[in-house]
Amino acid sequence: MKRIAIFASGSGSNAEKIAQYFADKATVDITLIVSNNPKAGVIERGRRLHIPVLLFDRTTFYDTNRITQILLSQPIDLIVLAGFMWLMPSDLVRAFPHKIINIHPALLPKFGGKGMYGHFVHEAVVAAGETESGITIHYVNEHYDEGQIIYQAHCPVSPTDTPEDVAHNVQILEHLHYPRVVNEVLMNDEL
Ligand code: GAR
Numbered sequence: 001m002k003r004i005a006i007f008a009s010g011s012g013s014n015a016e017k018i019a020q021y022f023a024d025k026a027t028v029d030i031t032l033i034v035s036n037n038p039k040a041g042v043i044e045r046g047r048r049l050h051i052p053v054l055l056f057d058r059t060t061f062y063d064t065n066r067i068t069q070i071l072l073s074q075p076i077d078l079i080v081l082a083g084f085m086w087l088m089p090s091d092l093v094r095a096f097p098h099k100i101i102n103i104h105p106a107l108l109p110k111f112g113g114k115g116m117y118g119h120f121v122h123e124a125v126v127a128a129g130e131t132e133s134g135i136t137i138h139y140v141n142e143h144y145d146e147g148q149i150i151y152q153a154h155c156p157v158s159p160t161d162t163p164e165d166v167a168h169n170v171q172i173l174e175h176l177h178y179p180r181v182v183n184e185v186l187m188n189d190e191l
Pocket of ligand 1: 008009010011012013014015082083085103104105116117118121171
């Protein structure tokens with residue numbers, strides 16, 4: 001049995017897609033959802049999916065190693081960031097080398113880094129006149145969006161597309177590919 005912890009700050013649509021993908025697979029368990037946002041939609045989704053949700057405030061997340069201790073005590077095979085907007089604390093990254101992955105809603109290394117998340121990414125893509133965007137799934141290190149890339153998928157951006165259009169097309173790619181890539185990483189340990 002492989003065990004996953006999902007971290008999410010927002011609506012949690014990717015978290016739910018991953019949970020659905022593994023729901024009928026006895027080999028993988030979504031053990032835990034971690035959030036930093038008491039208003040996040042992912043909390044309600046977790047309740048509905050019968051997955052325990054742990055909520056962290058900033059001080060506990062960064063100034064104690066509670067999150068690392070909890071995850072080390074489980075045991076967890078993979079930490080999956082699905083719209084989690086805080087940087088991983090260094091002790092957590094060190095405790096889970098090559099065991100934390102993230103999805104970013106653009107084609108890294110473009111449109112990554114601090115402040116580049118969610119809707120801001122799609123606004124920047126449109127403002128730059130890009131002709132394509134997409135998703136990047138990558139390993140996580142102590143810097144925003146800089147870990148080794150595992151998988152990318154592309155979608156076209158037309159001159160008339162709004163950031164909402166791009167967000168919509170990117171989210172289709174996320175829902176299609178993230179669960180499958182999570183599974184491949186779990187099964188191969190490394191791609
Ligand atoms: C997703 O588009 C994900 O790529 C993005 O947040 C959204 C979460 O959506 N993540 C980042 O921007 C991280 N830098 P969801 O809550 O519906 O899964």
